[in-house]
Every structure is written in C-alpha cells, then in structure tokens.
Amino acid sequence: MLSIENWYGRYGDLTVLHDLKLTVSSGSIVSVVGANGAGKSSLMKSVMGVEIQTQGKMEFEGEDIGHWSTQRRVEEAGISLVPEGRRLFPEMTVRENLEMGCYTPRARKLRDRGFDFVYSLLPKLREREKQPAGSLSGGEQQMVALGRSLMSQPRLLLLDEPFLGLAPIMVRQVSRFIQELKEMGLTILMVEQNATSSLQQSDWGYVLVSGRIVFEGKGDGLLHSQDLRNVYLGV
Numbered sequence: 001m002l003s004i005e006n007w008y009g010r011y012g013d014l015t016v017l018h019d020l021k022l023t024v025s026s027g028s029i030v031s032v033v034g035a036n037g038a039g040k041s042s043l044m045k046s047v048m049g050v051e052i053q054t055q056g057k058m059e060f061e062g063e064d065i066g067h068w069s070t071q072r073r074v075e076e077a078g079i080s081l082v083p084e085g086r087r088l089f090p091e092m093t094v095r096e097n098l099e100m101g102c103y104t105p106r107a108r109k110l111r112d113r114g115f116d117f118v119y120s121l122l123p124k125l126r127e128r129e130k131q132p133a134g135s136l137s138g139g140e141q142q143m144v145a146l147g148r149s150l151m152s153q154p155r156l157l158l159l160d161e162p163f164l165g166l167a168p169i170m171v172r173q174v175s176r177f178i179q180e181l182k183e184m185g186l187t188i189l190m191v192e193q194n195a196t197s198s199l200q201q202s203d204w205g206y207v208l209v210s211g212r213i214v215f216e217g218k219g220d221g222l223l224h225s226q227d228l229r230n231v232y233l234g235v
C-alpha cells in the first residue's frame with residue numbers, strides 16, 4: 001500500500017531521516033521502534049507532508065505521492081495521523097474534538113457519516129460527547145484522538161506513540177482497538193518507543209536508530225532477536 005525508498009527528511013540544514021526504505025502492505029500493522037530522538041515523529045510528519053522537507057520516493061498504491069499536498073494525502077489517499085501526545089483541546093467537549101478530524105472539505109461534507117462511524121466503533125465516546133476532553137483519563141483521551149483520526153474514514157492510519165504515558169491496562173485496551181481496526185481492513189503504521197507493546201501485535205517491524213533503519217523483520221521475531229536487544233536495552 002505504502003512504500004518509501006531512498007527517503008530523507010530534514011529541518012533546514014539538519015538531516016534527521018537517512019535513506020529510509022520501508023513498506024507497509026495493505027491490511028497489515030507495521031511498527032517502527034526507536035528511542036527518544038530517533039526520528040519517529042519526523043517519519044510520521046514526512047508521510048503526512050507536514051513540517052519537514054523530504055527527498056526520495058513515496059508511493060501509495062503504486063502512485064507517486066511524495067509531491068502531494070497534505071490535504072490530498074488525507075482526502076485522496078486516505079491517510080490520517082494520530083499525533084504524539086494526542087493534541088486534544090482539553091476544554092472543548094469530546095464531540096468538538098472529534099469534529100476537528102473533519103478539517104478537509106470532503107470530511108466536513110461527510111461529517112455525520114464520520115460521527116456514525118466513530119460512535120459505532122467507540123460507543124463510549126457518544127456517552128461522553130458533552131464532557132470536556134481534559135476530564136477523561138489518559139486512555140480515554142487516546143481513544144478520542146483515535147476517534148478524531150477516524151472521522152475522515154481513512155485507509156491508512158499513522159499512530160505516533162499510541163501507548164505513551166498509558167497504564168498497562170489502557171495499553172491493552174488501545175492494543176485491542178488497533179487490532180479491531182486491522183480486522184476491519186485498515187492498514188496501520190505506528191511508531192513507538194514501547195517495542196514490546198507495538199512489535200508483538202505487528203506483522204512487520206523496523207528499528208530506527210539516529211534516523212536510520214538498522215533492522216527489520218517479523219514483529220514477534222524482531223522482539224525476541226538478540227540484535228534488537230543489543231541496540232535497544234530495556235526491551
């Protein structure tokens with residue numbers, strides 16, 4: 001579905017992504033794991049086409065989309081990002097936060113359908129729609145952030161550290177939801193520091209160190225490999 005090759009990302013003179021090669025097959029979950037500052041968020045931003053200058057080849061279903069605007073990537077390719085740290089508006093209600101996911105003209109037109117879709121997947125959000133998002137627990141806020149990204153009914157979901165700051169029980173809940181999305185046919189690319197939680201549910205994994213991919217392999221295989229343990233203490 002998505003492939004990048006010879007992919008570089010830089011902020012001005014600072015190159016932070018070096019010659020990346022990565023493939024995400026349709027219907028799969030792919031994880032990129034790496035430590036703080038490895039370039040995980042930069043990779044997500046480069047796929048969305050925001051903030052970072054890029055060079056290289058990015059194809060989506062065989063089409064070269066590296067030069068597409070962010071809006072086109074969202075509307076035509078169906079790519080959607082859940083950013084690191086959720087980025088909710090804590091004083092706004094759950095519903096208002098969800099509505100922020102309809103920022104493209106097409107999603108605005110399909111807003112009601114977006115709400116139906118999200119509430120059918122996450123009925124608890126409907127119950128809480130009038131509550132300020134900031135009053136929810138961390139796990140519930142992650143569900144709102146996921147719901148917001150689903151308002152545009154994407155095909156490829158990008159998750160930037162979905163487990164960050166969550167209690168273990170919430171990590172399991174978010175994991176289960178990611179699995180359900182896969183079963184519905186969505187394709188998922190996530191970046192995570194939490195190698196265990198992300199790789200164990202991934203079909204394929206990559207290890208990013210200082211902006212370079214140093215290993216790749218089957219999710220659970222990678223998780224148990226000595227190579228990964230050597231570069232990634234704490235697994």
Ligand SMILES: Nc1ncnc2c1ncn2[C@@H]1O[C@H](COP(=O)(O)OP(=O)(O)OP(=O)(O)O)[C@@H](O)[C@H]1O
Pocket residue numbers: 011014016034035036037038039040041042043051084193
């Ligand atoms: N807007 C920016 N301008 C300049 N440099 C940036 C910018 N955003 C990130 N960087 C730098 O790019 C490198 C990679 O950062 P990035 O945020 O992509 O890493 P990360 O793996 O997501 O880390 P974290 O887990 O801390 O979020 C770091 O050296 C960081 O300082």
